[in-house]
Amino acid sequence: MKASESFRQDIAAQAILLPMDAEQGEGIGLARRYRVYAYPTFLLVDAEGIVLDGWLGYEAAEPFLITLREAAAAPQPLPERRRAFRKAPSAAAAAKIAELEQLGGAFGEALAWYRRAQELGSEANLAPAIFEAVARGQREGLFGDLALLEPARQVIAEPRSSGRQIMETVALLGQATQGKADRSVYLDALERGAARLAGAASAEDQRYHAALMADHTLLGEGRSDEAFAWKQKSMAEGWRDQPAALNEIAWWCFEGGVALEDAEDFARRGVALAASDGEKANIMDTLAELRNARGDCDEALELIREALRLNPNSDYLKQQLARFEKLANEQKQG
Amino acid sequence: MKTLLAASLLVALTLAAGSALAGTPGTLAEASAQAAASRQPILLEIGTSW
Numbered sequence: 001m002k003a004s005e006s007f008r009q010d011i012a013a014q015a016i017l018l019p020m021d022a023e024q025g026e027g028i029g030l031a032r033r034y035r036v037y038a039y040p041t042f043l044l045v046d047a048e049g050i051v052l053d054g055w056l057g058y059e060a061a062e063p064f065l066i067t068l069r070e071a072a073a074a075p076q077p078l079p080e081r082r083r084a085f086r087k088a089p090s091a092a093a094a095a096k097i098a099e100l101e102q103l104g105g106a107f108g109e110a111l112a113w114y115r116r117a118q119e120l121g122s123e124a125n126l127a128p129a130i131f132e133a134v135a136r137g138q139r140e141g142l143f144g145d146l147a148l149l150e151p152a153r154q155v156i157a158e159p160r161s162s163g164r165q166i167m168e169t170v171a172l173l174g175q176a177t178q179g180k181a182d183r184s185v186y187l188d189a190l191e192r193g194a195a196r197l198a199g200a201a202s203a204e205d206q207r208y209h210a211a212l213m214a215d216h217t218l219l220g221e222g223r224s225d226e227a228f229a230w231k232q233k234s235m236a237e238g239w240r241d242q243p244a245a246l247n248e249i250a251w252w253c254f255e256g257g258v259a260l261e262d263a264e265d266f267a268r269r270g271v272a273l274a275a276s277d278g279e280k281a282n283i284m285d286t287l288a289e290l291r292n293a294r295g296d297c298d299e300a301l302e303l304i305r306e307a308l309r310l311n312p313n314s315d316y317l318k319q320q321l322a323r324f325e326k327l328a329n330e331q332k333q334g
Numbered sequence: 335m336k337t338l339l340a341a342s343l344l345v346a347l348t349l350a351a352g353s354a355l356a357g358t359p360g361t362l363a364e365a366s367a368q369a370a371a372s373r374q375p376i377l378l379e380i381g382t383s384w
Contacts, residue, residue: 015377017358018365022380026361031380040381047369047376049362068377075375278382 007061014065014072015044024313035105037136043103044071052077054103078104091122098129107137125160127151128169135172145185148173152189156196163205166193170212183219190216210234214252224258231258246270247283254289264290281311285320297328 011017020027022036030036034043034051043054052075055067076084078100085093098113110133114126131151137143155161155169170186170193177183194216197209211234218227231252239245246266253263267287274280284307292300301324308317359365365376 011377015375016365016368016372017377017379018362019379019381020362021382023382027380030362030378034378034380036380040379043378043380044375045378047366049366052375072375 007065010065011068014068023315037105041103044068044075046075046077050077051100051104054100056103089120091117091120091124094120095122095124095126095129098133102129102133102136105136105140107133107140108142111137125158127154127158128161128165131155131169132172135169135176138176145177145180145182148176149185149188152185153192156189156192163197163200163202163208166196167208167211169193170215174215187216187220190220207234207236218256218258224256227256228253228259228262240266240269241273243270243273243275243279243283246273247286250283250286250290254286254293257293260290260294264294277310281307281314281317284310285317288320288324292324292327297324297331300324301328 008017020030022028022031022039033049034041038056040058041054041056044052046052053071055071058064059067078097081093081097081100085097094113094117098110098117101107101113102110111130114130114133117124118126131148131154134143134147134151138145138148152169152173156166161169170189173186173189177186190212194209194212197205197212200206200209210230214227214230214234217223217230231249235245235249236242239249247270250263250267250270253259253266264287267283267290270283271280271287274283284303288300288303288307291297291303301321304317304321304324308314308321311317359368362376362378365378368374369376
């Protein structure tokens with residue numbers, strides 16, 4: 001962990017920390033075994049590897065430790081949790097089972113347990129989790145696109161939903177409808193999310209508002225200059241010196257076909273500032289896409305070759321190499 | 335390449351330095367042996383190093 005020694009010791013008091021890179025060595029198999037669908041996934045497992053608890057994503061140190069302490073205080077495999085629920089049903093137990101079903105990729109079961117928690121009078125804001133279960137299930141073909149509409153609207157309308165939860169909901173809808181002719185569900189959420197966060201007090205929520213405005217202005221209204229201005233407003237302070245942020249905006253420009261020259265500058269700067277070979281390879285891939293979009297497939301190919309030298313185990317980069325080799329050949333022949 | 339989660343929205347805490355420290359397991363088998371001996375659970379973090 002890139003964390004202070006005292007934080008590490010606080011973790012060590014609860015559990016044996018085992019960080020695994022999902023794209024390298026043993027991590028590849030573990031990511032498959034535990035059906036990991038987002039990074040980072042934290043799983044509390046016993047010595048046999050059986051999941052006792054788990055959660056997604058990073059938090060600040062203190063809430064992270066609270067989550068870990070709560071998990072370590074009452075570790076139970078799912079079958080035991082289901083048995084305990086049958087004996088003493090409660091909204092909290094149903095919601096916990098739902099979370100773990102979701103973490104294990106059983107999205108239909110997760111949804112049923114969240115509904116159960118609601119029926120039992122859960123006071124928690126379950127709207128974001130319900131939306132996520134439906135969105136992940138949609139990706140696996142369990143639900144159609146329209147099933148996403150109402151859960152997304154509920155997240156946005158729910159007063160207890162944070163700016164980040166609204167942003168993540170809309171972002172998942174963006175992924176769910178990527179490349180589809182009908183993105184009305186996504187556009188609906190962009191418009192509602194932007195309206196909900198308009199005039200937000202915190203700097204963080206103002207950035208989320210700007211990010212939603214960027215996509216809404218681009219996809220809903222086709223005004224790319226205005227969208228690019230919103231996108232830059234959405235970036236955190238100091239983003240021009242942060243490789244991950246530079247990559248994020250460069251990729252956004254590439255996907256939207258917006259300000260490609262600026263995007264190339266961002267990506268080149270990101271490559272120069274990258275702190276690790278893996279990160280550098282990742283941003284080189286973005287730069288390759290931008291070079292290709294601007295008509296230079298040969299440089300794109302060189303960039304992908306270099307990225308693969310830096311991160312030789314990446315299946316994604318191997319696919320990109322094959323793709324750009326094919327494109328370069330087609331250009332030479334045609 | 336787009337990352338699975340927007341890193342700029344998150345507070346990065348973990349990975350990278352974990353296995354470099356003495357006594358920290360590098361594989362699930364090592365962690366399992368430690369877990370069995372200490373009766374502690376394993377906190378498995380699955381992410382990427384960038």
